[in-house]
Amino acid sequence: MLKHLPIVLCIVFVVVAKPPYQNQIPNGDKVPHPCNPELIWNAVGHNDANIGGSQNLNPFGKDFQEASHTWTQDLCHKDSDNDGFTNGQELGDPQCTWRVGTVPVWTPTGHPGIYESIYPCSRVYIG
Ligand SMILES: [Ca+2]
Numbered sequence: 607m608l609k610h611l612p613i614v615l616c617i618v619f620v621v622v623a624k625p626p627y628q629n630q631i632p633n634g635d636k637v638p639h640p641c642n643p644e645l646i647w648n649a650v651g652h653n654d655a656n657i658g659g660s661q662n663l664n665p666f667g668k669d670f671q672e673a674s675h676t677w678t679q680d681l682c683h684k685d686s687d688n689d690g691f692t693n694g695q696e697l698g699d700p701q702c703t704w705r706v707g708t709v710p711v712w713t714p715t716g717h718p719g720i721y722e723s724i725y726p727c728s729r730v731y732i733g
Contacts (some may be wrong), residue, residue: 627675635648637717651667666718
């Protein structure tokens with residue numbers, strides 16, 4: 607049993623290290639950064655791509671919080687960032703049929719909490 611301990615610890619670390627809400631929305635671990643689509647915006651409900659927690663929520667994060675951190679029909683049909691696309695369209699669930707643990711119909715097309723065309727990439731993003 608002890609010879610397998612490092613493997614077990616690695617698995618536990620990977621599970622614990624994953625942001626808590628990524629699995630609660632479609633493609634939560636695949637949302638592209640508006641300034642570089644090759645990068646992933648890990649903290650989808652936050653204004654910082656990689657810093658989660660209860661502070662600094664973006665409009666989608668506030669709506670997700672109001673929905674009790676659940677992917678509901680209302681949250682899916684809502685356009686949290688007012689960019690003309692619903693949260694479901696941006697996260698790859700245009701028909702709002704996704705359920706936790708299933709594969710979304712599409713890959714994400716945008717960020718549900720960041721209005722991409724007005725996001726200040728030149729001031730905020732380096733790299
Ligand atoms: Ca939107």
